[in-house]
Amino acid sequence: MASPLMGGGGGLSPIMRSDAGPPAGHMEGGTGGPSAETLRFVASIKLTNVVATVNLDCKPDLKSIALGARNAEYNPRRFPAVIMHIKEPKSAALIFSSGKMVVTGTRSETDSLQAAHKYTTIMKRLKCAANCTEFRVQNMTASCDIGFPIRLEGLVMDQPRFCSYEPELFPGLVYRMYNPKIVLLIFVSGRIIITGAKTRRDMDAALEKLHPILLEYRKMPAAPSSVPVKEGPMSAGGGGRGGVGKRKR
Known part of the structure; x- marks a missing residue:
């Protein structure tokens, strides 16, 4: 299976695990399009900076x-x-x-x-x-939030060709996508910064590919531990208050 980041070319295949969520590129309802959850995620992109060049x-x-x-x-x-x-x-x-x-x-x-x-x-x-001639957008930067924490260690272990992660130097994982050619900074909180895009269409395409991949590395909350309840002096012995019967007159 070709990696969803390589656009149909050869390359690293994503490692499938028994505990993984939907596979990369998972589509809803068999319609061939991105899921409704993916579309909501893509729509949440907020442009933060556009860099353009002009010939005077x-x-x-x-x-x-x-x-x-x-x-x-x-x-x-x-x-x-x-x-x-x-x-x-x-x-x-x-x-x-x-x-x-x-x-x-x-x-x-x-x-x-x-x-x-x-x-x-x-x-x-x-x-x-x-x-103002030859106006060209050279770089677009945007941010978004996937809405859940991500297991960055698992992502970099399974897809080292696309990822680099050195938490001692920088808290974000650097994800280099080749088609479209975009760099994404992914943080454990679920916040994502996108850079290197030249069109909004490239950003949308990148996040449509990335969203189902990140679903596989969703960090699930730990199950609450059950603490046994110790019996106090009021619950010991017989019924009533502290097991003490009624005084005989």
Whole structure:
């Protein structure tokens, strides 16, 4: 059985255990689609950062931009780009003398593109012949919570090709998925951070594959231990209070 992470290619087969839950890729009702639980999990993704690049079609004068624009700073000894901020959509831009611009800090592709156009407009007002061309999303970061604790030790033992886990250095397990190419940080609490995606579709596809796998490593709560009840002095002997009969008059 090919690993669900390899997209049909060869590779490591997941180790099936007698105590495992539904196998990886388990579908509900035989419909060929993800289960309702998986779809709810995928829908819980929250984008936290989008990084995009833009070609300005010019060689901007960074000193002029830094002097003329609000919320802009330029210290070439520390970093070879102008750092500019805008409040709506909240973001930052790194403007390089080569004509490349990096936009970061937004929480959607639409906001990232809108921010790129706003930065370009600011530069045009400063007599810079900038245009917003070749807009491309380079990285999307998101977070979600699967809703139950995970046995990370079992996951890394069964799938070492995809996982690395060194709790002494970092509390999360690093899960490298190859199709789609995405990195996931998985914590024992069930919290997951997704990075490396270039589209929301890639994120959805990654979590649809990951969810049934993590179900196999769900950490079940320990069964409560039964403590024997010791008999007190009130329950010893005969009936009544402390086994003492009624006094005869």
